[in-house]
Amino acid sequence: MDFRVLGGDGGVAVGHQTTSFLLNEDVLIDAGSVATSLSTEEQKKIEYVFISHCHLDHVKDLCFLADNMFAFRKTPIQVLSIKDNIEILKRHIFNNEIWPDFSNLSNGTSNILEFKEIEDGAKVGGLDVQIFNVNHPVPAIGFIVDDGNSSILITGDTGPTDQIWKEGNKRANLRAIFTEIAFPDSQEFVAEAAGHFTPKTFQEEMKKVTKKLPIYIYHLKPSFYNSLKQEIDKLGFPDLYCLQLGDKLSF
């Protein structure tokens, strides 16, 4: 499974783009930067977009992906998430006021988006994607993605949580963990209120993980980026990396 970072920061600033991970060529986890980071030719290959939650930093580029693909789709791009999130997207963004309802708009051949409610997960593009509720101020899910050989765990935005770690601990073929740290330790109060980790609360959380695996951190807030990265480096985890824009990994 190929994994490409289209954006992995907790906000937008020069050199910083928000969360969007491309799996192989056709599956997206979150759509924070898909249109910003991919050529239109690459955007044409996307068939499935999983949405962890509807905060703007994870969904904004779904608008521009749909718009860019308006003339080209022969079948709709499937947008997959739990019922709550599909309803939020339809009600607040694709409502023909903020943005056209591309799930009800045809180019003559096809609608552009198809919203799909999922309960446990979905098998798409050769990947088995299972979903788990996580701890964020809005309905939010994390993912375990399995291509039959390897699986990876992506928490999405979350504060302390349990279920996804329990499931990850059971997976014999789990190769890597992707999780977030958004704020430095000095901002623990803010991090807790916003449903995010600091280096300290992340360190505590990792006691729930029984496997020794590479851990990839994302969602650093641009306004704290350098000092936060130093705090993360100081944790002294042996296999801990902060994801960078454009990183390409393979599992």
Ligand SMILES: [Zn+2]
């Ligand atoms: Zn969020």
Ligand SMILES: [Zn+2]
């Ligand atoms: Zn976020």
